[in-house]
Structures are given as C-alpha cells and as structure tokens.
Amino acid sequence: MDDAEGTARHGHGGRRAELYDAIRDDGQELAASLIQLLHAAAETSHLNPTDFQCLVLLRLGEPLSPGEIAARLKLATGTVTSVVDRLERQGLVQRDRHPDDRRRVVVRPVDPPAGDGDADGPEGPGGPGILPGFREPMMDLHERYSEAELETIADWLHRVGGVLRTFADRAR
Amino acid sequence: MDDAEGTARHGHGGRRAELYDAIRDDGQELAASLIQLLHAAAETSHLNPTDFQCLVLLRLGEPLSPGEIAARLKLATGTVTSVVDRLERQGLVQRDRHPDDRRRVVVRPVDPPAGDGDADGPEGPGGPGILPGFREPMMDLHERYSEAELETIADWLHRVGGVLRTFADRAR
DNA sequence: GACGAGTATCTTGATTTCCGAAATATTGAC
DNA sequence: GTCAATATTTCGGAAATCAAGATACTCGTC
Numbered sequence: 260m261d262d263a264e265g266t267a268r269h270g271h272g273g274r275r276a277e278l279y280d281a282i283r284d285d286g287q288e289l290a291a292s293l294i295q296l297l298h299a300a301a302e303t304s305h306l307n308p309t310d311f312q313c314l315v316l317l318r319l320g321e322p323l324s325p326g327e328i329a330a331r332l333k334l335a336t337g338t339v340t341s342v343v344d345r346l347e348r349q350g351l352v353q354r355d356r357h358p359d360d361r362r363r364v365v366v367r368p369v370d371p372p373a374g375d376g377d378a379d380g381p382e383g384p385g386g387p388g389i390l391p392g393f394r395e396p397m398m399d400l401h402e403r404y405s406e407a408e409l410e411t412i413a414d415w416l417h418r419v420g421g422v423l424r425t426f427a428d429r430a431r
Numbered sequence: 432m433d434d435a436e437g438t439a440r441h442g443h444g445g446r447r448a449e450l451y452d453a454i455r456d457d458g459q460e461l462a463a464s465l466i467q468l469l470h471a472a473a474e475t476s477h478l479n480p481t482d483f484q485c486l487v488l489l490r491l492g493e494p495l496s497p498g499e500i501a502a503r504l505k506l507a508t509g510t511v512t513s514v515v516d517r518l519e520r521q522g523l524v525q526r527d528r529h530p531d532d533r534r535r536v537v538v539r540p541v542d543p544p545a546g547d548g549d550a551d552g553p554e555g556p557g558g559p560g561i562l563p564g565f566r567e568p569m570m571d572l573h574e575r576y577s578e579a580e581l582e583t584i585a586d587w588l589h590r591v592g593g594v595l596r597t598f599a600d601r602a603r
Numbered sequence: 604g605a606c607g608a609g610t611a612t613c614t615t616g617a618t619t620t621c622c623g624a625a626a627t628a629t630t631g632a633c
Numbered sequence: 634g635t636c637a638a639t640a641t642t643t644c645g646g647a648a649a650t651c652a653a654g655a656t657a658c659t660c661g662t663c
Contacts, residue, residue: 278581279573285588287561291491292595293465294484298505299602307620307650308480312466319463326640333470335622340642342620362629362640389459396594401451404587409450411580412587416457418575422568423464430471479621479649498611507651512613514649534611534658 300390306346309334313342314351314368315389322367324357330431472562478518481506485514486523486540487561494539496529502603 301311313328323331325339334342343366346352350369357363401409473483485500495503497511506514515538518524522541529535573581 275578275581278578278585279570281585282573282581282588283569285585285592287491289588289592289595290465291488292592292599293462294469294488295503295599296595296602297466298503299599302505303602309620316463316466319459324640325642331467331470333474336641337623337643338621360630360640364641390598393594393598396597397455397591398451400587400590400594401454403590404583406447406450408583408587409447409454411576411583413450413453413457415572415576415580415584416454416461418572419569420457420461420464422565422572423461423468425568426562426565427464427467427471430468430475481649496611497613508612509614509652510650532611532659536612 296390309338310342310345313339314346317352317366317368318389322355322365324363324365328366331427468562481510482514482517485511486518489524489538489540490561494527494537496535496537500538503599 297312297315298308301308304311304314306314309332313332316328316331317323325343326336328334328342329336329339332339343352343354347354353367353369355365355367357365404412469484469487470480473480476483476486478486481504485504488500488503489495497515498508500506500514501508501511504511515524515526518538519526525539525541527537527539529537576584
C-alpha cells in the first residue's frame with residue numbers, strides 16, 4: 260500500500276522513497292541524540308534519570324496524579340511515591356489534593372519560572388529551563404526557512420506528535 | 432533564509448513568531464511522548480529502561496565500546512559491564528575484541544534483522560524493530576506532503592539532529 | 604626485547620532505586 | 634450508615650547503580 264496513490268513508483272518517484280528514508284534515518288538519529296540528552300540533562304540537574312523524566316513530563320504537560328505518572332513511566336505506584344518525595348524534598352514539585360476527589364493527589368511542577376535558559380523573557384506555557392541554551396540555536400536555525408516552510412514543518416511536527424501520542428497511549 | 436534578517440518584526444511578522452511557538456510546543460510534546468514511548472517499548476521488550484536505551488543506541492548508531500556507552504548514558508563503567516552482560520545473556524548484543532587494540536571491546540547488536548515490525552522487506556541500515564507498527568502510520572502521514580515539502584522536512588530534521596547532537600556531545 | 608606510564612574493561616562491596624503486596628484514606632452507591 | 638471501589642502511601646526484599654580498586658593490554662623509551 261506504500262505506493263497507494265501511485266506516486267512512489269512514478270518514474271523518478273525514487274526521489275520520494277529517498278526522502279522517506281532520509282526522514283526516517285534523521286528521525287532515528289534524533290531520537291538517539293534525545294536519549295543521550297536526557298541523561299546529560301539529568302546529570303547536570305543532579306537528578307537520577309527517573310526523577311528527571313518525571314519532572315520533564317510534568318513541566319512539558321499538565322499536572323499529573325501519581326497514578327498517571329506510574330502509568331506513563333511504567334513504574335509501580337509505590338515507586339512514584341518515592342520519586343515525588345525526592346522531587347518535593349528538593350522543591351521541584353508540589354503535592355496538592357484534588358479539590359473534588361480528595362483521595363487523589365495532583366503533582367504540580369513548582370517554580371517553572373524564567374525563560375528557556377538563555378532567554379529572560381516570559382517563556383511559553385510549560386517551557387521552563389529543561390534545556391538551557393537550546394532556544395538560541397533553534398531560533399538561528401529557523402531563520403533559514405520561509406514562512407511557508409515553517410508552516411510545513413509545524414504541521415508535520417504536530418501530526419507526528421499525534422502519531423507518537425497514539426502509540427504512547429496504546430501502551431497502557 | 433529567504434527574507435532572512437528582518438522578518439520577525441515585519442508588520443504581520445507575528446505569524447512567524449506564532450510558528451516558532453508552535454514548533455517549540457509541538458516539539459516539546461513530541462519529546463514527552465518519546466519519553467513515555469521509551470518506557471513502554473522497554474516494558475514490552477521485557478528490558479529495564481537502561482538496558483533498552485543502550486540497545487536502542489547500538490541499533491540506531493554504530494557499534495560502541497563500553498566506555499563510550501558509559502559516556503553517552505552517563506553511567507559508571509562498571510554499570511555498563513552489567514548492562515552488556517544482561518543484554519549479551521539474552522542474545523541481543525555481542526562482545527567483540529577490537530582487532531588492533533585488544534584491551535578494547537566493541538559491543539555490536541546481534542540479529543538486527545527483518546523489517547520495522549510491520550514491514551517484511553529489507554529494512555534500512557540500523558533500523559530494526561524498535562517500534563513495531565510505527566512504519567505504516569508514518570508512511571500514510573507522509574503521503575500528505577508534496578515532494579518539495581518532504582524536502583523541507585528532511586532538511587529541517589537533519590539540521591535539528593545536528594543541533595541536538597552538538598548538545599549531547601558538549602555534555603561529555 | 605623489557606619496563607613503566609597510560610588507557611580500557613572488569614570485579615567487588617556499599618548505596619540507592621525499584622517492585623510487589625498489604626495498609627490507609629476517601630469516595631460513591633445502596 | 635455500611636460496603637465495595639479507587640488512589641495513595643508504607644514496608645521489606647530484590648535489583649540496579651555507583652565508586653574504587655584490580656586486571657589486562659598498548660605504546661613509547663631505553
């Protein structure tokens with residue numbers, strides 16, 4: 260079904276296949292880099308990988324309950340208690356009881372404050388200093404592209420995110 | 432690079448800023464999904480997160496020495512010995528001595544064979560079944576785009592990979 | 604050739620993290 | 634008001650991780 264609409268074998272359609280491969284290879288390389296980055300960032304934060312990843316999840320998304328964290332990180336619920344304990348002890352997160360359902364606890368990141376690390380302006384939602392110094396090179400990179408191209412990139416990113424989220428959700 | 436310098440404040444240049452934000456937000460969401468996916472995939476592989484991430488690194492890149500793995504994953508060298516022991520015991524990697532420098536060991540993934548999980552054709556270099564069933568939705572997704580757009584995406588992915596790799600390398 | 608400095612991997616014992624199951628607290632239905 | 638259901642925490646044991654020392658190999662120098 261690859262060449263479904265017929266394009267993949269359209270004379271010089273090999274170009275298209277090349278692009279698929281390039282995107283896949285670059286994507287994999289990027290994933291590998293991300294893994295290493297995850298550990299490097301944890302290291303510099305003086306956090307163990309699990310605690311750090313938990314914190315990233317909270318900062319990049321919405322507040323989560325311990326049970327949710329356990330499900331997403333595939334940890335035992337008891338483990339999450341320890342993780343949140345450690346993060347809370349360091350003042351990085353905060354436990355609040357759910358207003359409606361008081362057996363629930365919501366874990367919220369604390370002090371998500373100033374910018375992306377190299378910017379001091381008010382940062383966007385959920386985007387605190389996970390990766391200090393990352394913003395600038397990305398801005399530089401994006402200057403290379405036209406508005407239309409950025410449109411394409413944003414669209415693609417959004418859709419890939421959807422695919423990945425579907426995958427992540429399915430595994431629960 | 433088209434209207435390079437002055438565009439970000441060009442009357443309705445707000446559109447550009449919007450796109451920057453969208454790319455950042457979607458990118459972060461994607462990173463969060465990737466973290467969850469990492470643990471889910473480890474779970475289904477019956478591997479602990481560290482072992483799994485080590486395996487991914489080996490499969491997605493070139494064979495690495497234990498010392499290299501330790502540096503990239505920020506682990507003690509002794510830990511890597513255990514990790515590789517476990518992976519080797521399960522037949523997932525293989526230790527080879529370096530031909531020239533025999534105190535060195537190179538860890539190579541074993542049996543990287545058939546496809547991406549849902550494809551049976553010969554898979555590309557280093558791209559075994561890390562994520563079964565991922566190929567198809569991605570192919571479907573990419574059919575939405577023109578060749579020129581794919582060109583843009585591939586280019587962007589490649590360059591972002593470069594930025595991330597720089598970051599990962601710097602932390603060593 | 605053999606010696607010593609330098610480098611890479613592998614052991615070992617102590618510490619930390621993680622899991623699994625039972626205990627506690629709260630809700631919602633009957 | 635009682636009881637089943639759900640969510641979090643506690644607790645002991647197992648596993649993974651670290652730090653430092655031991656071992657093995659290479660390379661430059663004599």
